[in-house]
Amino acid sequence: MKKLTIGTIKQRKNDKAIVMITAYDALFARLFQESADILLVGDSLNMSFGGNLDTLSTTMDQMIYHANAVCKGAPDTFVICDMPFGTYNDQSSALANAIRVYRETPADAVKIEGGADKALLVKHLVNNGIAVCGHIGLLPQSVRAEGGYKVKGKSEEEALSLIADAQAIENAGAFILVIEGVKADVASRVAASVRIPVIGIGAGNGVDGQVLVFSDMLGLYEPFVPKFVKQYMNGAAAVKHAVAEYKSEVQSKVFPDEHYTY
Structure with a gap:
């Protein structure tokens, strides 16, 4: 399968659904590359691999190590690397850490969590040659601040806020957007409100593609199975x-x- 580019990813909007899956090492990346359009080196590795209760203690060094492993295992697959908690609090730190990803790994893009409040950061990265994947809705890096994992889009006010978030991230220059833990009808409205592909996780089927954590999808992670996860084995x-x-x-x-x- 030919490796996607930023351009061909954007062309998939309202077309062939994009298949994204997390990967953390060369072994599984190699197994996934035949089916996955995009591999996400997610900070979820802190939970499934590290045994932690959330993603917050993940470090840049860890993400760079795992991104390199994934890129080695699937050199012909588009790879996105998560920016961990605390590494993009301002434009200076965001750019410095994103540059680390580009200099120290072959990853194609970085992902940051947040909506309109992160638009200036996204724009700053894009203006400096960094490809950015946005992430709105339920934000795992905000789990402690919000008191748990809470589904979004339950009110019209939340729906309009999510649409505004998506449009702000698109206008800032992101080429793709992940929407997590959002009511299906609202996620569909969000996807229709922007021109970039929207990838859902726990956000229904009215979007441009799906992403799952591979250890959830393969039934390897036993402590907790989210409602939106289908276990394929x-x-x-x-x-x-x-x-x-x-x-x-x-x-x-x-x-x-x-x-x-x-």
């Missing part, structure tokens, strides 16, 4: 079964037999 059970079978064969001396011995 029971990965945790499959892994546990395989490891238990390995344990049994090792203890019974069945493995290794002559087929697996020099």
Whole structure:
């Protein structure tokens, strides 16, 4: 599959749905590259890989390490790297950290959370040669400030605010936008209000594509399964079964037999 560009991604608006999935290492990136249009190196790795309760303690060094691994595993796939919490509080720090991503990894773009309040930051990055993916709606990096993960778009006021956020991020120069945890009808209105593709996660089917955390989608992450996640396999059970079978064969001396011995 030919690698997408900023231009071809924009052309997918209201056309062929964009398939985005998270990836954190070369192993899974290599497995996903045949199906994914875009790989997102999400700060969600802090939870699924790091065992933390939220994404907030993720560092730039971690994101750069994982972005490099993903790019090595899927060199022909468009890769977006999350900017972690606290790395884009102002224009100066945002640009310095985004430049780190570009200098130290082959990632194609960065993603930052926030709506109209982050428009000036997005514009500053874009004006300095950084491709930006926006992220509005439920913002995981704001989970402590908001007292939990709360669905957005439950009122007309929230709907209009989300539309304003999307338009502000588009006008600032973002080439694509993630919308998370938003009522489906409102997410559809948001997608219709902008000319850039809108990728949903827990935001219904009236958008331009979907993204899921791969460990959720494959049933590997057991502590919590969000309502919007469809598990396409029971990965945790499959892994546990395989490891238990390995344990049994090792203890019974069945493995290794002559087929697996020099």
